[in-house]
Amino acid sequence: LAGDDQGSVSSMASQREFTDFYTEWRDSIRRALALTIGDITIADDATEEAMTRALASWAKIRDYDRPEGWVYRVGLNWSRGLFRKRRYEILTHLDPDSAPAETPVPDVDVIDAVGRLSRQLRPIVIARYYLDWSTADVAAAFDIPEGTVKSRLSRALTRLAQDLGATP
Amino acid sequence: MTKFEDRLRASLHAAAELLPDTAERIVTPAPPTPRRVRGPLVGVTVMVGAVAIPLLGSLLWFSALGGPRTGDGADSERLVESSPTAEEANAPTGPNEIEFVIGRPHLLYAEVHAPYRDGWVQHDNFVYRRLDSGGRIGFSVWHTDGVYADPCHWETSGTEWGAIEDSQPIPGDDGHAAAFIVPLMNQPNRQPSTPVEARVSGWGGARVELSVPADLDLELCDQGRYTAWTDISDTTEGNSNHEPGQADIVIFVDIDRGGVIIDGWLTADASVSDRVELEEMLVSIEVGFPEDFG
16 A cells, blocks of 8 residues: 555554544443542543543543543543532432342442542542542552552542441 | 452442443533633643544544644644633734833732833733744743742642752842742753842842753643742642743842842744844843833
């Protein structure tokens, strides 16, 4: 293939690659953002905004170790502007009774306690325990040292345990 | 993992499963929420592309935001709350404009005037050359009470003021300019020039030139903005009109009722003649009390 043909094949491959990325991560990021900020509607918009920016910057972020970490963080940054004057919400519209019989029921006390964590700690907890990223991946996603991730997780677990009267 | 961590993880996964699915929909790129204040440099949102993506049997359209760029060209432009639209930025200027008067409610103790120059326009406290005239150059006027320690992580880095170090005196300055300039020079990766004495309309002050890191990823900065200092009026989000590779020529004018900051900027694609034009504009600026200008 010559010149332009190679370019268009490359462009198509990049689009396919982004489509695969979007398909794989959109739903998880959306749910993670909802758990973090406590508002599914804003999480929807934040996800689409972040994914749109990911598409616009795909040539760059495709080479990141975790492009999904970039998207999660951009979604948080975007939503932060809407929460400048108030705290993140606590996810309230969960209805465990509506869950199908075979679906695990969340511990609402735990979800409420997570909702009471600070803005600094909550995203780290969600990334680690919902997205199941390693501490190294969380560190890469948030551009902070892994030691900081570990200390924040430790602090978060201690607070959650105190809140729930449990042992971390 | 401990039992407690397992409980946490299981609860989060179960809660996430309970969240409603959203129907696939036509995706629009950005909700109409003005939220960024980064000045006229990035004040234009231009739709540059649309890519059709077959997905889950649906056809989703993502409209990629783009626009004038520098650096690697990968950063999208943003909505700007108090910046001009493309139409405003390129609007023809009237024949009767004699000079720009940059006055803001919090700057009532001083006024900043600049002679009108063909092709230049004003929007609030920003004066800049029209966006279709080559590299982007302009200046803005500020009154601040704090310099962010880290402009990218400005929300959490805190501000500094008055961090004067004896080892970095500014010639001719009695300390007022250094209180602002030195923390600015200490911001990471700014590559500051040596500060020099400056005089504007007879007032003393200091001037320093700094750069914005060319590899800066604005999306990863707090709220997507690189903010150098606060705005004392709290009517804007602070001095956040930055993009990767930009150069800032910062002049602190020490007038006896407070400090006025003039921030001249030029983007990475600005030419030598662009810089000359900006410098000519900067030296023509006059600062004084309202009564000085009648």
